[in-house]
Amino acid sequence: xxxxxxxxxxxxxxxxxxxxxxxxxxxxxxxxxxxxxxxxxxxxxxxxxxxxxxxxxxxxxxxxxxxxxxxxxxxxxxxxxxxxxxxxxxxxxxxxxxxxxxxxxxxxxxxxxxxxxxxxxxxxxxxxxxxxxxxxxxxxxxxxxxxxxxxxxxxxxxxxxxxxxxxxxxxxxxxxxxxxxxxxxxxxxxxxxxxxxxxxxxxxxxxxxxxxxxxxxxxxxxxxxxxxxxx
Amino acid sequence: xxxxxxxxxxxxxxxxxxxxxxxxxxxxxxxxxxxxxxxxxxxxxxxxxxxxxxxxxxxxxxxxxxxxxxxxxxxxxxxxxxxxxxxxxxxxxxxxxxxxxxxxxxxxxxxxxxxxxxxxxxxxxxxxxxxxxxxxxxxxxxxxxxxxxxxxxxxxxxxxxxxxxxxxxxxxxxxxxxxxxxxxxxxxxxxx
Numbered sequence: 001x002x003x004x005x006x007x008x009x010x011x012x013x014x015x016x017x018x019x020x021x022x023x024x025x026x027x028x029x030x031x032x033x034x035x036x037x038x039x040x041x042x043x044x045x046x047x048x049x050x051x052x053x054x055x056x057x058x059x060x061x062x063x064x065x066x067x068x069x070x071x072x073x074x075x076x077x078x079x080x081x082x083x084x085x086x087x088x089x090x091x092x093x094x095x096x097x098x099x100x101x102x103x104x105x106x107x108x109x110x111x112x113x114x115x116x117x118x119x120x121x122x123x124x125x126x127x128x129x130x131x132x133x134x135x136x137x138x139x140x141x142x143x144x145x146x147x148x149x150x151x152x153x154x155x156x157x158x159x160x161x162x163x164x165x166x167x168x169x170x171x172x173x174x175x176x177x178x179x180x181x182x183x184x185x186x187x188x189x190x191x192x193x194x195x196x197x198x199x200x201x202x203x204x205x206x207x208x209x210x211x212x213x214x215x216x217x218x219x220x221x222x223x224x225x226x227x228x229x230x231x
Numbered sequence: 232x233x234x235x236x237x238x239x240x241x242x243x244x245x246x247x248x249x250x251x252x253x254x255x256x257x258x259x260x261x262x263x264x265x266x267x268x269x270x271x272x273x274x275x276x277x278x279x280x281x282x283x284x285x286x287x288x289x290x291x292x293x294x295x296x297x298x299x300x301x302x303x304x305x306x307x308x309x310x311x312x313x314x315x316x317x318x319x320x321x322x323x324x325x326x327x328x329x330x331x332x333x334x335x336x337x338x339x340x341x342x343x344x345x346x347x348x349x350x351x352x353x354x355x356x357x358x359x360x361x362x363x364x365x366x367x368x369x370x371x372x373x374x375x376x377x378x379x380x381x382x383x384x385x386x387x388x389x390x391x392x393x394x395x396x397x398x399x400x401x402x403x404x405x406x407x408x409x410x411x412x413x414x415x416x417x418x419x420x421x422x423x
């Protein structure tokens with residue numbers, strides 16, 4: 001077991017066609033493809049040989065019977081959970097892991113722009129004696145990265161109560177002594193504006209650092225399919 | 232949309248604790264900038280003798296000069312009267328979409344005694360500076376409930392202590408920016 005643990009969580013089912021919510025005007029199949037590609041991009045970035053981190057990849061319980069071949073990766077075991085009940089997820093599923101790892105970071109699976117080297121930098125920010133939180137938030141103030149170096153049920157209650165809204169979370173944690181590090185303008189792909197931003201980001205050479213050629217091709221398929229939406 | 236923090240106080244003198252704290256708040260609240268607003272006379276410190284407004288303002292300007300996201304406003308000083316936060320907020324609200332009003336930890340528990348506290352809440356987000364050493368919440372009223380508490384780095388520097396040290400001839404290196412330290416000595420502040 002390592003000191004650091006990262007949890008990749010989708011916060012909703014995205015493989016089961018009966019439950020999956022369509023992404024904007026995308027077909028259900030393409031919505032699934034987009035969500036899967038974002039998720040698998042993180043898997044690809046994090047699952048490398050030289051690792052100082054334990055990874056926990058989570059999927060919704062409802063997706064258990066709908067795993068596609070893309071997700072059948074050697075040495076990769078998924079944790080299934082009822083993602084609608086986030087309190088239970090944080091209190092029960094990972095209670096042991098949260099307490100046995102020195103530093104923990106939860107990442108939303110619709111996050112793009114992070115690789116293992118970046119994640120190590122995030123962990124370094126938590127690697128101090130004082131109780132600390134690391135919060136990565138999008139331009140709209142949605143929390144997509146949440147790290148901590150001491151587990152507290154109350155903190156997670158605030159996180160769930162705030163519905164991952166940064167300002168609401170900040171106003172909830174009145175009595176906590178945690179020092180907070182913030183990462184601004186992380187990119188979470190949640191609507192068409194973000195999809196346009198994804199297109200811009202992946203057009204830059206630098207994106208190869210966090211998105212392989214193979215993954216680029218997957219996203220390019222969507223960019224071509226929905227080129228009208230990119231205007 | 233412009234989002235600024237208003238940091239009021241006597242700033243007699245401005246010190247590194249103020250600057251570090253303000254930087255923390257700027258980061259945590261994702262503010263465009265922080266505007267330091269020295270009071271002409273603080274309603275809470277009416278009976279305390281402060282350095283002249285001119286000196287306090289000059290020291291602030293020197294300290295903030297090179298920092299792009301910090302500004303200083305002479306609005307309260309120009310009023311030449313007791314500085315009430317609500318009046319300052321009404322003025323700044325003409326220019327900024329969203330205002331974070333930055334106050335010290337103990338102030339939130341006296342907030343109900345401030346002039347027009349409910350109106351303040353309508354015009355600004357109240358941001359309370361908290362340190363690890365801060366005592367637990369005294370009580371929770373609607374003002375505490377509405378406020379956002381931000382944990383700042385534990386830099387325990389006190390302006391009173393700085394004034395006392397100068398008065399006693401003790402060094403104040405590292406407590407204030409060098410340029411402020413020079414100003415204090417050059418103008419023989421806190422000697423009387």
